[in-house]
Amino acid sequence: MEKAMRPFVPDIIEKHSVPKKRVGVLVSGSGTNLQALIDATQDPTRHIGAEIVLVISNKPNVEGLRRAERANIPTKVLVHNKYPNRAEFDRVLHNELVNAGVEIVCLAGFMRILTGEFTAKWKGRLLNVHPALLPLFKGVEAQRQALESGVRVSGCTVHFVEEDVDAGAIIVQESVPIEIGNLVETLVERIKTAEHTAFPRALQLVATGKSDDKVYSTIYEDKTKVFHHLLTSRRTCKRHLYPMANSKMIDETQRFIKQEAVEYTNVAENIEDEPIQRKSVTGVRCSPSKIHTRKSRRNEEIRSGKYRQHCIPYLCFGIKDTDRYREGYIYDFGGTCAATHSTALLNWLSKPKGN
Numbered sequence: 001m002e003k004a005m006r007p008f009v010p011d012i013i014e015k016h017s018v019p020k021k022r023v024g025v026l027v028s029g030s031g032t033n034l035q036a037l038i039d040a041t042q043d044p045t046r047h048i049g050a051e052i053v054l055v056i057s058n059k060p061n062v063e064g065l066r067r068a069e070r071a072n073i074p075t076k077v078l079v080h081n082k083y084p085n086r087a088e089f090d091r092v093l094h095n096e097l098v099n100a101g102v103e104i105v106c107l108a109g110f111m112r113i114l115t116g117e118f119t120a121k122w123k124g125r126l127l128n129v130h131p132a133l134l135p136l137f138k139g140v141e142a143q144r145q146a147l148e149s150g151v152r153v154s155g156c157t158v159h160f161v162e163e164d165v166d167a168g169a170i171i172v173q174e175s176v177p178i179e180i181g182n183l184v185e186t187l188v189e190r191i192k193t194a195e196h197t198a199f200p201r202a203l204q205l206v207a208t209g210k211s212d213d214k215v216y217s218t219i220y221e222d223k224t225k226v227f228h229h230l231l232t233s234r235r236t237c238k239r240h241l242y243p244m245a246n247s248k249m250i251d252e253t254q255r256f257i258k259q260e261a262v263e264y265t266n267v268a269e270n271i272e273d274e275p276i277q278r279k280s281v282t283g284v285r286c287s288p289s290k291i292h293t294r295k296s297r298r299n300e301e302i303r304s305g306k307y308r309q310h311c312i313p314y315l316c317f318g319i320k321d322t323d324r325y326r327e328g329y330i331y332d333f334g335g336t337c338a339a340t341h342s343t344a345l346l347n348w349l350s351k352p353k354g355n
Ligand SMILES: Nc1nc2c(c(=O)[nH]1)N[C@@H](CN(C=O)c1ccc(C(=O)N[C@@H](CCC(=O)O)C(=O)O)cc1)CN2
Pocket: 107, 110, 111, 112, 113, 114, 115, 116, 119, 128, 129, 130, 131, 139, 140, 161, 162, 163, 164, 165, 166, 167, 168
């Protein structure tokens, strides 16, 4: 074996020798969250530590069942109103899951309230995804509730299921900025995109007790904090260094930042002492070489006051290895956007002060 690979062998063996947890997924409709769980659990590089062995729907002929069939996963339809009461439906549901050897149950858009008898039997092994940042906006139409409340950030929550609806312990959350003019349908889709990241991560945490991308959740939590800081602090923000484990996380975070940066630019328009035309953020890139040296011409000229001090603190990516920075570091600077390559912002910066 290639000598350089030998140090990685124990970790690879450890990851692949642990038997996967058997998962049952309950659906009621389109099943996009089911699809995200199928894609993640069937991708060996994601190390989710689980395999979906059964999909049950309380409604016939829904897309969620088609998705399972396409992935060669056994399915069952248990129509809830064919049972005398909720408890009887839940008992049959429980027996189907036990007979399939299910160890963890995921509610992926399953639109039935479960009895306390059922939730007690699956306590700590029953996960649900909700389209809001619980404990805000419980129940149905959570996205509409968020829009009508006027909050600027919503998101999704994956939580353990208890008898009290949407009250179980939170496992993972992802934030989704609400853009001005968002319709309910738009927000539903944008939150679903976040769900498709959050649910697999939550399942990995419950199935394996750890997450390959715990760094990722750190970044997202920090980023929400950082962006709140940026939105309120106007000029200065401390320098943050966020380690990222792979380019996929860079891409996802870059998308989040571009979205948020545009959001931030909107806010910048309201800065009285620094009236700024709205700039469309075309990208968030930089190379550690500029950060590394910080002696770049742009830095010096901005520091010298030749260019207008820009009031939008900026998140930058380190996107390639250098002698001091490992791949995938995010850097954020307050005050200057020294290392950005965003054309729009750079053009604006290049205008001499006062223009
Ligand atoms: N005991 C629990 N059951 C469920 C939970 C939970 O936390 N505890 N989470 C829900 C998911 N959910 C919101 O995320 C939710 C789903 C459905 C309903 C609801 O009112 N359902 C109606 C029927 C609606 C329909 O058939 O279209 C009902 O069950 O009578 C509320 C919240 C899953 N279950």
